[in-house]
Amino acid sequence: MNGIPLLPQSASTFAPPTDALYFTLVAVSGVIAFLVFALIVIFSVRYRRGSPAPRGALPPFIQHEFEIGWTIATLFAFLMFFWWAGANQIYQLLPPSNAMEIHVVAKQWMWKIQHSNGVREINVLHAPVDEPIRLDMTSQDVIHSFAVPAFRIKQDILPGRYVESWFRATKSGSFRLYCTQFCGTAHSSMVGSVVIMSKPDFAAWLAGQRAAGDLAGQGRTLFASLGCAGCHTPGGPIHAPDLAGLFGRKVPLADGTFRLVDDAYIRDCILHPHSNPPAGFDPIMPSFKGEVDDGQILALTAYIRSLAPRTGAR
């Protein structure tokens, strides 16, 4: 791309409405600024000291009606912009339910991406065009921020928590990904790219990756190798919660409250098993903090999610 860039590429469904708002604001701001500048210049010339222009009392119309008038006009204009911006914001809020999920783990100073079938990437995120993509993100250390200007998206990524963003790309190509929350020494180098491909190309790319099985499959392997199966097998010697069909249900906790079993709760149980223990079980689960990284937690979660409820009682 030659020449001096003026505007970012428009590569997602968010870009046109955001740009429409932006350029309207530019135009309106330009008009207001021009008005103010022009009036200042005109008054400066016309009413310079000693000029022949007539002065005299200000008509009261100007004193009162104008003031009220321009105050209300300004308030109205600003409220219109708030309404427009707010409506856009809400539209951008919820990802479609059929969105394809991609996990992002940000760490100093790289992006670790994991697709749901287990394919991992570093600093590059491949995704298909025209498909809603939901990004499930967490940080391993400090606050980062996932920003793709061509898509008009940005989301701060916090440690110890999952945050979400989504987009639907409208163009193939490679688009820059920046970290936009200062994160330490190599913050300026935490730059990657989002590569959007046509759906057939993406499928081909995915198949070509050396994926070690799908994510849930990886999780099953870990479930055995880390020893989870030792307690969490129904009918076993240790009385531990049965995980089949657990994901997505509300369970009673020891403190009397109820909690939805979601990604965050599973992660909590693995890392801080005594923080929100379930009711009716002894607090004997060991913590796996330091033994599993975030990628492995994602795999275990995917495995647990895949466990269908057993038939029969329960």
Next chain:
Amino acid sequence: MTDAAAPIDHAEPRSRSVIAGSYLDSEGGGLSEWLLTTDHKRIALLYAVMITAFFFIGGAAATLMRLELVSPAGHFLTDDEYNRVFTLHGIIMVWFFLVPLIPATFGNFFLPLMIGAPDVAFPKLNLMSWYLTLIGGLCVLAALLMGGVDTGWTFYPPYSTAFSNSNVALAVLGVIIAGFGTIATGVNFVATTHTLRAPGMTWFRLPLFVWTVYATSLVMILATPVLAITLMLVAADRLFGLPVFDGFRGGDPLLFQHLFWFYSHPAVYIMILPAMGVVTEIITCFARRRVFGYAMMVYAVLAIAIIGFAVWGHHMFVSGQSVFANLVFSFLSFIVAVPSAIKVFNWTATLYRGQITFEAPMLYALGFVGLFTIGGLTGLFLASVPIDIQVTGTYFVVAHFHYVMVGGAVSAYFAGLHFWWPKITGRLYSEAWARFAAVLMFFGFNFTFFPQFILGYLGMPRRYHTYPAEFQPWNVMSSTGAVVLAAAYALPLFYLVWSCFYGKISPADPWHAKGLEWRTSSPPPKRNFLRTPVVTEEPYDYHDPGAAPQAEARPVDAARLAAVAPRPIGGAHG
């Protein structure tokens, strides 16, 4: 129209020493009579010297940054060096330059004069404020000399608490100490305004500069303590391992952001409100008009101060806070822009049917109106969540706040500096050089910061010292503008200092201005007024209500004419 106070000096300038008998006159105490002074005017000068020094330190950091950003690959500084430089730039410029910029200098010097008081309510506390700011600044400089801080002026945890290998605790300690100085100044000014107004000086006769300093002082009192405790918690985490903001130990890094911005947004109103006050004093004087809509101007100032406490979340639209919070803060951010817009319209309307002249203070003031308008309008972009998502954390935000803080507050500071220079020093500065500097600053400023709006929407992140090659042309334009801007800032240093020794001596009221500060000699005597003034006129009484101003010559015109060539003064001029 004039009130029964000290005689106005329209006559020829005094031939004897300018400072004899004034607050500048030596009392035989040497340096300690300055370092232990309780005279608000001397304290104002102590502050002026301090913030000028800090301005040059922060400016040196900015120079390094713009130099580094000339090339996309960033050869000149390493990652860590650049991070420390931009952090220093932010900390110094925010807390040790912009926050005290107008309140501690012109506020200190002119608040008592404008209300007809002999000093502030608590003169010793005033001196303590200066020392607290100085000690805080020295802590920050110590942190710099010991290797610097690399967290950014915003100190976000967990980076600042658990990951940074720099002198975070010392730097935040410096900011906390300076914060106590700010609170003390705020308390002093509010108490002064309430209890030391001269007879007849009712609230609605106060000059708008006093109103803005008053509102600013309330913000200082209420916002700064929140910063102090927040930074103390950061220091406690660094020094004692107290994990309040640690996400991995049950704390919440977002809690820090809420607390930090609860202060830091009102802080920007601390910076801009007094600037608006200065500009009102100047536009009315050089247009020879009463300010348009005095009451609305007062309400606008109070509205900005109050609503300004409710908008902090607009710094956190992408932080992970709730959608509901985003909507509420977006709404309030649009609302807070309305009173500022009213002020811009009122300044413009004040020019209507005036008798306008264009001395340097007026040029800076008009420049302020232009740059503040642009900066304020770009605030609307940032108040819109979808646009903010695109531009937060990028150069768009950097451009926005430099337009309002530097194009705004700093322009207003220079405007006030020139306007009040004769009053403070008793000397006239070189009008030709000053006008040149004002115009140079306006163009240099736009050249430096306007390209950054474009870079921001393109996506160039802030706090980056390397960037994609295609962004280079805009960066080079910005860095070039910065050279011009630096020259425009350096110029006044020369001609203003020169004027102290060789400038023409000023009469007491060179601009024929209203306001009690002009009703005493230039420079003022130690006790400000020979007799306590009694106020009978409205503010900005440049013409009868319902009439228009007449073109009139000013004493300074005569003095200037005399300076140019030896011709007879007198005859109709203007």
Next chain:
Amino acid sequence: MAEAALASRTPNALREPWSQLSRQREAATLGMWLFLMSEMLFFGALFMAFSFSRALDPAAFAEAARHAEIAYGAANTAVLVTSSLTITIAVRAADAARGKLAARLLAATATLGVAFLVIKGFEYRDDLRHHLFPGHDFALGRNATQIFWAFYWAMTGVHAIHLTVGVVLVLRLFWLVRRGRMSLASPQLEVTSLYWHLVDAFWIVLFPTLYVAARG
């Protein structure tokens, strides 16, 4: 008689830039109230942060709070409330030109303040013995219990620093009044008592917050 002699020796309380003592007192009181407003924001932010953190994990906070020794807290509350009483009477005594009584009561106030700090010191020692300081050897397991204790140390620590400043100010007043170096009409007495009451008021909120309510 001794009182009158004392009064005649003390210097004028009037200070620059005031011409009337009554105006000076008004301004001093206003100034102190403004400062107290800033202190309310200071502690208020701390309380807000505490409440927010507690809402994130009330069970952990409850467990952590049960280790706070309520006996120490209660004793300290009694001490501090009494000291507010003594300083109030001291100011009244000064207004009634009873300098000796005022001086004694100021001394009592300072003593009670020091007593508070001593009791707090013993409490801190106990807390440290029980490894209740966040860090690698923290006694309680759950994560957010560390957050409770972080706030405990931060809030009581900040309060103790404020109280120490108060003790120094009261001791200074005691010394000046005793030596007759300060006029009993000086605004400093009332203004210092306002500060003292604020520090007391913060403790009155702090005590139930940390020792009672958080227990769940």
